[in-house]
Amino acid sequence: MRRMVVVASLKGAPGATTTALALATRWPTVASDPASGEVPAGVRLLLEADPSGGDVAAWRGLSHSPGLLDLAGAVRHGSDPGDLIARWAQSLAESGASLVAAPASAAQARAGSELLARASFAAVRASNEAAVSGVLVVDVGRLGPVESSWASVADALVLVTRGGVDALAHVAAGIEDLKAAASWMCLAVVGPCPYPMAEIARTLGLDRVQHLPWDPDAVDAIRCGRSPRRRGRRSLGAALEELIREVRRHIELPGAARQIELSPPSPLGGIDKGGRR
Secondary structure, three states: OOEEEEEEEOOOOOOHHHHHHHHHHHOOOEEEEOOOEEEEOOEEEEEEOOOOOOOHHHHHOOOOOOEHHHHHHHHHOOOOOOOHHHHOOEEEOOOOEEEEEOOOOHHHHHHHHHHHHHOOOHHHHHHHHHOOOEEEEEEEEEOOHHHHHHHHHOOEEEEEEEOOHHHHHHHHHHHHHHHHHOOOEEEEEEOOOOOOHHHHHHHHOOOOEEEEOOOHHHHHHHHHOOOOOOOOOOOHHHHHHHHHHHHHHHHOOOHHHHOOOOOOOOOHHHOOOOOOO
16 A cells, blocks of 8 residues: 655745655655565655645646646546546656646645545545555645644654744644644754754654755755755755655554654743744
């Protein structure tokens, strides 16, 4: 069965779409099998379900169709699902991954995303069950009532945030509801941050917080589908590979084993919701 990873943010534009695109295009093409060694990891899909509109088609010079609206139309007319998501995807040629693009129009993107939610994500579940393996990365943008419902049907939630005091205060204020909804979640902190990642994880009751260094060249490379000029142990690419390894480690476990005991959060470094010390 194909696994599903939802990528989202709580406030502002911290780079959720770029992170989702990186996860889908950099996800390994092979998986380890104890019996037979390395085996094909299945299709890698990126589904844009951000109600503010899609970006990836514009970044890659692609059409918005086939895409989210075609998928929503097929769901509305009760098409025989099978792997319905892959049916409406187009290739991201340099990586072997595929994209179900959202339209740039916020009204159209919201309508498509809400239709999938109103249908209780039945088509999404059926598509994932129809696939033998692989990963579906869903970019839902900023979390609202509809977008938050994606967390309850995902195998993992990656919450993307800036590293400032105010952004982390918003995460601290909403983290309990997200942990209750998600099977497993981790936090990706983008850019400068005054706190160590281990301290943030301990305070928020998460077993993983990944720092993603701000690197404009690497971000542009991810969006355009080219190799970044900068490489190294502390590069954005290396950090994304660490994030992917951690997500894979959890979603490849049986469902019951992914449930972790989490302690209630305390105010992060003495910060309250308003970002005051």
